[in-house]
Amino acid sequence: MAESLFGATLQGLGRVAAEAGLPAYGARQLSNWLYRKHATGFQDMLNLPSRAREWLSQHYTVDTPGPVKVTESRDGTKKYLFPAAGGGFVEAAWIPEGKRATLCLSVQVGCKMGCLFCMTGKQGFQGHLSAGEILNQYRSLPERDSVTNIVYMGMGEPMDNLANVLESLDVMCSPDGYGLSPARVTVSTIGLIPAMEQFLEKTRCHLAVSMHSPFEEERRRLMPVENVYPLTDVLAALRKRPWGRQRRVSFEYIMFNGVNDTDRHAREVARILSGIRCRVNLIPFHPIPATPLAPSPRETMERFEQELKRRGILTTIRQSRGLDISAACGMLSTRELVRMRGEQE
Amino acid sequence: MRFRSPVHASDHQGESLRLKEVKVAENAEIAAGIYRVTFPRAWDFIPGQTIALTTDSAIPARYYSIASGCRDPLVEVLYDLVPDGLLTPRMALLHAGDALLCSEPFGAFRDGEGASLWIAAGTGVAPFASMVRSGSGADRTLVQGSRTLAGLYLRGYFSSVLGARYVPCCSAEREDGVFPGRSTAWISGSELPDAERFLLCGSSRMVVDARDALLARGIPFDRVISEIYF
Numbered sequence: 001m002a003e004s005l006f007g008a009t010l011q012g013l014g015r016v017a018a019e020a021g022l023p024a025y026g027a028r029q030l031s032n033w034l035y036r037k038h039a040t041g042f043q044d045m046l047n048l049p050s051r052a053r054e055w056l057s058q059h060y061t062v063d064t065p066g067p068v069k070v071t072e073s074r075d076g077t078k079k080y081l082f083p084a085a086g087g088g089f090v091e092a093a094w095i096p097e098g099k100r101a102t103l104c105l106s107v108q109v110g111c112k113m114g115c116l117f118c119m120t121g122k123q124g125f126q127g128h129l130s131a132g133e134i135l136n137q138y139r140s141l142p143e144r145d146s147v148t149n150i151v152y153m154g155m156g157e158p159m160d161n162l163a164n165v166l167e168s169l170d171v172m173c174s175p176d177g178y179g180l181s182p183a184r185v186t187v188s189t190i191g192l193i194p195a196m197e198q199f200l201e202k203t204r205c206h207l208a209v210s211m212h213s214p215f216e217e218e219r220r221r222l223m224p225v226e227n228v229y230p231l232t233d234v235l236a237a238l239r240k241r242p243w244g245r246q247r248r249v250s251f252e253y254i255m256f257n258g259v260n261d262t263d264r265h266a267r268e269v270a271r272i273l274s275g276i277r278c279r280v281n282l283i284p285f286h287p288i289p290a291t292p293l294a295p296s297p298r299e300t301m302e303r304f305e306q307e308l309k310r311r312g313i314l315t316t317i318r319q320s321r322g323l324d325i326s327a328a329c330g331m332l333s334t335r336e337l338v339r340m341r342g343e344q345e
Numbered sequence: 346m347r348f349r350s351p352v353h354a355s356d357h358q359g360e361s362l363r364l365k366e367v368k369v370a371e372n373a374e375i376a377a378g379i380y381r382v383t384f385p386r387a388w389d390f391i392p393g394q395t396i397a398l399t400t401d402s403a404i405p406a407r408y409y410s411i412a413s414g415c416r417d418p419l420v421e422v423l424y425d426l427v428p429d430g431l432l433t434p435r436m437a438l439l440h441a442g443d444a445l446l447c448s449e450p451f452g453a454f455r456d457g458e459g460a461s462l463w464i465a466a467g468t469g470v471a472p473f474a475s476m477v478r479s480g481s482g483a484d485r486t487l488v489q490g491s492r493t494l495a496g497l498y499l500r501g502y503f504s505s506v507l508g509a510r511y512v513p514c515c516s517a518e519r520e521d522g523v524f525p526g527r528s529t530a531w532i533s534g535s536e537l538p539d540a541e542r543f544l545l546c547g548s549s550r551m552v553v554d555a556r557d558a559l560l561a562r563g564i565p566f567d568r569v570i571s572e573i574y575f
Contacts, residue, residue: 112549112575116556116566124550160575192575220453224552224571227454228395228408290557292566 004063005056006034006139007132009170010177016060020052031176034062038139063132066140067092077322081333082137084109086127089333090155092137094147095321102149105137107165108156113190115223117212117254119288120155123333129156131167138178150180152187153208155333159195169203182206183246190225191234200241208281209234211251213260214268222260235272243277254283255296255304266304270311279314286320364399364406364446370419372439376495378426379468380437381412382445383419390415390450392475393572397448398422400435407432410546410572411450412471414478420447423468423498454572459541460484464528464555467496469547472572474499477506486510486538490528490551492517510538532558546572 005016010027013034017026029047033039042048042056067080068089078094090106110123134152138144150172152158158165165187171177172185182204189196190210200207211231213219220226238249251273255261269280282305285295296304301317308315367384375381382398390396392415397406413421427433439445454472456463463473463485470489476482487507491497494515503511514524514531524531532555543559545552552571559569 110549112573114549114553114556114571114573121549121553122557124548124553157575216453218567220570221567224573225575227570227572228452230453290560292560 002059002061004130004132005030005060006062006064007130007135007167007171008034009131009167010174012167016056019059020055022048022052026052028176031174035139035171035177040064064136064139071325073322073325075321075323077325078143079322079325080137080141082106082133082140084127084129084133088123088126090129090133090137091333092141092154093322094141094143096143096146097319097321100148101143101146102151103138103141103143103147104151104154105134106154106156107134107152107158107161111156112160113157113223113225115190115210115212115225117222117256117285117288117291117293120333122288128161128164131164131171134164134168135171135178138172148184150185151208152185157190157192158187159189159192159199162195162198166199166202169205173203173205186248186250188252190223191229191231192225193229193234193237196234197237197241204247206248206250207238208250208252209238211253211269211280214265214272218260222256231272235276238276248279249276250279250281252281252283254285255301256285257294257296257300259293261296261300261304263303263307266307267311270308270313273313279316280308282315282317284318284320286323364397364402364448366444367420367447369439369441369443369445371441372436372443374426374437375423375498376493379496379498380424380426380433381421381498382424382436382439383413383421384445384447386413386418386420387447388449391455392479392481393452393454393456393472394450394475395452395454396420396422396450398436399432399446400439400444402446404432404435406446406448410452410454410469410471410475412474412478414475414480417478421474423471425468454544454546454570456481456485456544457542460486460539461542461544462486462488462538462540464488464490464532464543464545464547466490466528466547466551468498469551469572469574470498472546473544474503477503482506482510486512486540488512488514488528488531490514490516490531490547494518494520494523497523527554529554529558532562537562537564541568543569544572545569547574549573549575 013030014027033045042053067082069081072078076096080092081089088109093104095102109126111120112125114121172180173182186206186208188208212222282301305315370383372382395408395410397408399406409422412423426437497513514528516527545555552573556569
């Protein structure tokens with residue numbers, strides 16, 4: 001099966017251009033067609049010699065499959081379901097909000113991290129997405145031209161698929177690619193430290209760290225990764241790095257009723273973040289089936305927010321979006337997976 | 346135990362790993378596709394901890410739980426051969442005296458005071474093997490799951506040390522004294538021992554399924570601690 005060129009960086013395209021007998025600027029021409037003019041095949045690339053186009057068609061494809069399903073919320077949020085090459089599905093969420101429109105991308109089919117509150121983890125891990133499959137969630141989005149911000153916060157752990165995530169960011173932020181400002185791209189992690197350090201070294205995009213509890217023993221129950229990469233080590237790694245004015249680190253904090261939403265938690269969050277220029281995003285929990293966790297009441301979240309603000313931490317409460325369309329990440333794809341497996345049986 | 350990342354081995358490599366050379370004492374296939382490598386212990390560790398290993402500085406290190414006891418002279422690690430992987434096909438070719446690069450131990454997958462139930466599958470039994478070999482087997486029940494009987498690594502040892510508190514489960518083969526089915530089926534259908542904590546180790550799918558099975562039995566989530574291959 002021919003390999004898809006979609007998702008290749010300028011460097012990768014340079015190698016292909018040379019193989020195709022194109023001059024040195026051929027890589028830029030290919031990049032321009034793939035990421036600026038959104039070509040769907042080599043026949044579209046009219047400024048390339050016909051012999052090169054023919055050679056490329058024989059050896060490569062420009063594979064950008066559209067979403068197989070879309071669900072739209074009353075609040076305007078849309079969830080798109082994309083097929084993954086290795087089987088299964090991934091979700092991309094388009095979240096319009098005033099002048100801002102955020103696209104939330106997936107990086108893996110399923111996830112290995114097994115966080116207690118996450119629906120994607122219940123699928124198990126089925127595979128990494130290639131850079132092309134990550135980028136295609138943007139490329140094939142009907143609302144692509146209105147996207148203002150991109151967050152890698154969908155299915156999967158970005159730092160567990162770092163090579164493909166870095167390639168996709170290269171294309172996303174390169175002037176020869178989609179040309180988005182790194183200041184408009186945020187990549188999340190649960191704190192795989194070595195990969196996180198590489199990400200910080202190699203890109204200028206924002207980082208969002210999933211915290212969910214400031215206490216080690218409690219976080220271990222919510223997030224198994226705490227056994228290997230404790231939050232204290234993650235924070236130490238972040239403190240070591242120079243943070244310019246342009247780059248931001250934020251901490252994501254899903255609020256679970258009676259679990260991590262007390263004043264004691266707020267005080268400890270403020271204490272451990274002391275000295276890190278950051279913001280905390282408080283996130284309402286979207287319950288998943290058979291979960292032992294429940295969302296914190298709105299007033300509890302507001303009290304927590306005030307406590308953090310009072311201690312000098314920039315804090316926001318995220319709005320719940322898409323509640324009527326299985327807002328929790330992984331819900332839609334899991335349903336589709338279950339349906340598909342049912343049909344196969 | 347192996348933290349898998351089958352496509353891009355470099356993902357977890359970073360400046361925070363400091364690797365030192367050790368000499369392989371023994372490296373052998375102990376069941377189809379499951380290997381055991383040993384080398385002299387050069388540091389202290391806490392049972393349940395992890396090390397990073399690689400054969401060559403050009404090949405990104407992977408993380409494995411230590412399976413040996415904390416006072417044993419040799420460190421033992423179990424690994425699954427991933428035929429299209431970068432590292433394990435090379436590790437499988439190592440002989441006694443060959444060099445292996447190894448990090449210092451790290452991680453905090455640990456048990457505490459009081460009784461606990463341990464549930465493992467495949468090479469996920471490694472941290473529990475380390476705990477038992479380090480003398481922490483009292484008041485512990487181990488449920489070990491495997492698709493094949495040969496995959497019930499250290500079955501004889503666990504049986505002799507833990508007695509009735511060792512529950513082997515096999516989903517693809519049958520034998521007297523072995524629960525016929527997955528460890529999750531055992532959790533769902535058996536009387537659970539009185540335990541303060543429930544420690545799980547294995548693939549993400551196994552751990553999530555076992556955790557869900559425990560929660561369905563009414564075990565509070567804050568008594569369940571999981572270690573996952575990644």
